[in-house]
Amino acid sequence: MLRGIRPAYLSGITKGTTPMRDTLLSVRDFSVVYDVDPPVAAVRNVSLDLQRGEILGLAGESGCGKTTLAYGVQRLLKAPAVITSGSVTFHDASGEDIDVNALDPDAMRRFRWDKVSMVFQGAMNSLNPVATIGAQLDDVFEVHRPGMTSAERRAAVVELLEIVKVGAQRYRSYPHELSGGMRQRVMIAMALALRPQLMVMDEPTTALDVLVQREILKQISALRHEFGFSVVFITHDLPLLLEISDRIAIMRDGRIVELATAERIWNDPQDAYTKTLLESFPRLTGEKGMVLR
Amino acid sequence: MTTLEFDAVTKVYSVRGAGHITALDDVSFTLTSGQTIGLVGQSGSGKSTIAKILTQLETPTSGEVRLDGQPIPRRGKGLRAYRQQLRMVFQDPFASLNPYHSIRYHIQRPLRLDKVVPKAQEDSEVRRLLERVRLDADSVIDRRPHELSGGQRQRVAIARALASRPKLLVADEPVSMLDVSIRLGILNLLADLQREEGLGVLYITHDLATARHFSDEILVLNQGRVVERGPADDVILRPQDPYTQALRAASPDPDHFFATTTGHHGGAA
Numbered sequence: 001m002l003r004g005i006r007p008a009y010l011s012g013i014t015k016g017t018t019p020m021r022d023t024l025l026s027v028r029d030f031s032v033v034y035d036v037d038p039p040v041a042a043v044r045n046v047s048l049d050l051q052r053g054e055i056l057g058l059a060g061e062s063g064c065g066k067t068t069l070a071y072g073v074q075r076l077l078k079a080p081a082v083i084t085s086g087s088v089t090f091h092d093a094s095g096e097d098i099d100v101n102a103l104d105p106d107a108m109r110r111f112r113w114d115k116v117s118m119v120f121q122g123a124m125n126s127l128n129p130v131a132t133i134g135a136q137l138d139d140v141f142e143v144h145r146p147g148m149t150s151a152e153r154r155a156a157v158v159e160l161l162e163i164v165k166v167g168a169q170r171y172r173s174y175p176h177e178l179s180g181g182m183r184q185r186v187m188i189a190m191a192l193a194l195r196p197q198l199m200v201m202d203e204p205t206t207a208l209d210v211l212v213q214r215e216i217l218k219q220i221s222a223l224r225h226e227f228g229f230s231v232v233f234i235t236h237d238l239p240l241l242l243e244i245s246d247r248i249a250i251m252r253d254g255r256i257v258e259l260a261t262a263e264r265i266w267n268d269p270q271d272a273y274t275k276t277l278l279e280s281f282p283r284l285t286g287e288k289g290m291v292l293r
Numbered sequence: 294m295t296t297l298e299f300d301a302v303t304k305v306y307s308v309r310g311a312g313h314i315t316a317l318d319d320v321s322f323t324l325t326s327g328q329t330i331g332l333v334g335q336s337g338s339g340k341s342t343i344a345k346i347l348t349q350l351e352t353p354t355s356g357e358v359r360l361d362g363q364p365i366p367r368r369g370k371g372l373r374a375y376r377q378q379l380r381m382v383f384q385d386p387f388a389s390l391n392p393y394h395s396i397r398y399h400i401q402r403p404l405r406l407d408k409v410v411p412k413a414q415e416d417s418e419v420r421r422l423l424e425r426v427r428l429d430a431d432s433v434i435d436r437r438p439h440e441l442s443g444g445q446r447q448r449v450a451i452a453r454a455l456a457s458r459p460k461l462l463v464a465d466e467p468v469s470m471l472d473v474s475i476r477l478g479i480l481n482l483l484a485d486l487q488r489e490e491g492l493g494v495l496y497i498t499h500d501l502a503t504a505r506h507f508s509d510e511i512l513v514l515n516q517g518r519v520v521e522r523g524p525a526d527d528v529i530l531r532p533q534d535p536y537t538q539a540l541r542a543a544s545p546d547p548d549h550f551f552a553t554t555t556g557h558h559g560g561a562a
Contacts, residue, residue: 061472062443180336209335209499214543236472239502239545266551280474284502284541285530286548 023091024197024230025050025073030086032065032072032254035079042068044254045085050198055224055231057245057262059238059277065254066234067121070200074116075100075108090115093197114144117191119184121202126187127175133186134171137161140193160189164219181212185219192223200232205240217244239281242266250274295361295378295460295493297324297347302356304342304517316342318517319356326460329487329494331508331525333501333540339517340497344465347495348381377407380454384466386446390438396423396449397434403456422452426482444475451482461493469500480507501544505529513537 027050032043042065050056058066071077073088088100092115103111120126128136137157141148148156158168164185166178175183184204191199201220205213221244224231235241241248242262249259250271258271269275304317317339324330332340345351346358349365349372358365360379366372383389390399400419404410410418420430426448438446447467454462464483468476480503487494498504504511504525511528513521513536521534532538 061474210501210540210543211335236474237545238473239547242547243545243550263551266547277474280477282477282480282502282506283548284505284544284546 022052023049024052026087026089026091027073028087028089030069030072030088031084032068032077033082033084035082042081042254043072046254046256047086048249048256048259050230050232051246052197053224053228053230054246055221055233055244057241057248058232058234058251059236059241059248060251061236064251066251067202068254069251070202070232070234073100074112074118074200075103076112076118090198110144113140113196114194115196116198116200117194117196119187119191119199119201119204121204122207127183129175132172132174133161133166133178134173137186137190137193140190144194156193160193161186163192163223164189179212180208181216184208184212184216188216188220188223192227195227196229198230198232200234202234203236204233206235206237213240220244238277239284250277295326297379297461297493298357298359298362299323299343299347300357300359302343302346302353302358304339304346304351305354316517317346317353320514320517320519321356322512322519322522324461324493324495326491326493327487328510329484329496329508331504331511332495332497332514333499333504333511334514335499335540337516338514340499340514341465342517344381344463344495344497347379347463348376373407377457378459379461379463380457380459382447382450382454382462382464382467385470386443386450387438387470389450390446392438395435395437396441399438399449399453400456403453407457409457418456422456423449425455425486426452428452443471444479447471447479448482451479451486455486455490459492461495462487463495463497465497466499467496468503469498476503483507501529501540502546513540 028047030043030046031041034040034042046069058070060066068077068081072081072083077083083101090098090100090111092098098111098115100111127133134157137160138153141153141156158171161168161170166182166185166189170178170182178186205216208216220231233241233245242265245262247259247261248265249256250265250273251257252273258265258269258274260270265274266278269278299320299322302317302320303315306314306316308314320339320343322330332343334340342351346353349367352367360375365375397419400422401415404415404418419434423430423433428445428448433441433445433449438449441449467483468479471479483494484507486492496504496507508525511522511525512519513528513534515536521528521532521537528537529541532541
């Protein structure tokens, strides 16, 4: 359990190659190529430090490499994707530094979900339609915590359903009996199950309407404060990202063109492309981003 | 001048085991040429039921829809003539174009079905329509949908909707599947076309920010009922109804957010 670890708010731009003290994940010179004809350089020489407890937003247009980067650092990519350069180091809460690229398949399987979990794009549709949500959450413990008795597993699943406010009475519900927002909460419960130090969320609220989206975001934020995990939040929805992220990395053509606090990105963007993105969305109450009518 | 009247429409669905569900409850509005009405509300508020009734995929339980004073014909040539006046642009440009067919085919088909131009002029008309939506006709006309970007595909869908020379356009979440950064381009295109062709547009969305900038008038729907209506800026900037206020509060608003926070971040509240 990670209670008590101080979230590193507003930790500023990280420069150079020396990881800061509170760094959770160090990515250095990371590149991914899709080995098709012609080869596509999807991620190019990316370096970044993710702080413990922070929400890092990863923004950019379709095809900019944001999903490839987030999947690549956990080695979730399949051929034809090839990691062509770079290192990923996970600074475990135990003090151990884990070289993610060097893990053998068994160690990799333990690393995933235990240290880093994932909420996938369209997560509402990634639940098994013919198993109850209780059974699906139970599976996580059965695989990763073989020492637990079935009574302990059941208690842990009930606790998770309460934490994400789905409620223990939904233990025997099937996914189709839940609303989209509820299913998304179940996915968050699943990601939270082993108390990982990092959660990667790929467009977790894109398919939800604004009221449900706001509820889910509040919950992610509250859980982050309670459990102290870091979040990498991937979306092309920059207005949303500006409100929920501590820092934002703007990606274009596989490169991070700017990485700064959300305030800096909003008030004082440095890169021309960041400025273009900021100009490109209609503002709810501001005057910029007007449709020319 | 074309006028579409949606007059006191109620739609009740009967659901096995669950009795009756009122999808629309006494909804009225009037859409005229050159005007944009924004229809906002969350999932299940009845937005899409309105679109289905307008295209006659569903019939109202009570109330009536009239085009220039005439009730919509239920079938046959009359219905086809009505649908030629009112065209749809759908949410998903990946699903609404047929992957087997070229862009040319997609736009030729309504031209032929509605006998818009003689066959000899079809090619030049297809090209004119593609240029109309700011696509380079030579480079896209013989391509298939998967060879185009999402934004280009949505432009093709708009060109197809314009082919029958409609008076009214129903745009159901036309930009929500597109990247935030290209949404404005598509909305600006729709606004240009509307001005130049005098189209009446019904813009259906759950996104308050684009609804505000794109619409003249906004109707807010909650559980099938219109809870608030008025000029776009009034409804979004000074909402009166609690439901509209809740939608507004839940929508990302960086201008407001950074004007009021004092450095504490990630609250999402």
